[in-house]
Amino acid sequence: MAQMQSGDTVIIANGDWTAYPAMGIDSSGHLPPSGTSLSNITTIRAETDWGVKLPWLSDQGKGRSYVTIRGFIFAGDYGSMLYAWNYSKIIRCGFMAPKGRSSPLALSGYSSYILVEECIAWGGGRYKFLDYRGNHNIFRRNVARHDWYKGKDGWYGQESNFRGYGTHDSIWQNNIAIDSDREQYQ
Numbered sequence: 285m286a287q288m289q290s291g292d293t294v295i296i297a298n299g300d301w302t303a304y305p306a307m308g309i310d311s312s313g314h315l316p317p318s319g320t321s322l323s324n325i326t327t328i329r330a331e332t333d334w335g336v337k338l339p340w341l342s343d344q345g346k347g348r349s350y351v352t353i354r355g356f357i358f359a360g361d362y363g364s365m366l367y368a369w370n371y372s373k374i375i376r377c378g379f380m381a382p383k384g385r386s387s388p389l390a391l392s393g394y395s396s397y398i399l400v401e402e403c404i405a406w407g408g409g410r411y412k413f414l415d416y417r418g419n420h421n422i423f424r425r426n427v428a429r430h431d432w433y434k435g436k437d438g439w440y441g442q443e444s445n446f447r448g449y450g451t452h453d454s455i456w457q458n459n460i461a462i463d464s465d466r467e468q469y470q
Contacts, residue, residue: 286313291324298335302359311344319350330355333376367393379405387414411447421454431464
C-alpha cells in the first residue's frame with residue numbers, strides 16, 4: 285500500500301491477516317494515497333467480499349479523499365477511526381471491536397461525503413456506527429449487533445447502534461439493529 289499511486293487499486297488475497305500488524309490499513313505508511321476525483325479514486329479491496337480479515341483501519345488523524353475500501357473484516361481491539369476523510373466509500377466491510385470504548389466504525393473530525401454501505405459492526409463500543417461532526421455522510425443498508433463490553437476498569441456499554449453526533453445533513457437509510465448472540469447482552 286505504501287507504493288500505491290493516486291488512482292491505483294490494490295487487491296489483498298483472501299485470508300486472516302490479523303497476526304500481521306503491518307497488514308493493517310493505518311497511518312504508519314499503510315494508508316492509500318488520496319485520489320484526485322471520483323473518476324480517479326484509489327481502491328483497496330479484498331479478493332472476495334468478506335474473505336480478508338485485517339487487524340485494523342485507522343488513520344490517526346491523517347485524513348484521505350477519494351478512496352474506496354471494500355470487502356474487509358477489520359478486527360482491531362479498539363475499532364476503526366477515519367479522521368477527516370472526504371468523498372470516499374466504505375463498502376461491504378465488517379467492523380469488530382472486542383474491547384472498544386467508542387465505536388467499531390467512527391467517522392470523525394469533520395469527515396464529509398462518505399458512503400458507508402452494506403457494512404456490519406459488532407463487539408464492544410458505545411456506538412457501532414458513529415458519525416462525529418460529519419457532513420453529508422450516507423449510512424445505507426448497514427447492520428449493527430447490540431453487543432457491549434465491560435472492561436476491567438469500568439463499563440463501556442452500548443448506548444446506540446447508529447449515532448450522529450453533531451452531524452450536518454447526514455443520512456441514515458435502511459439500517460438494521462439486531463440483538464446480541466449473547467443472552468446477557470440482549
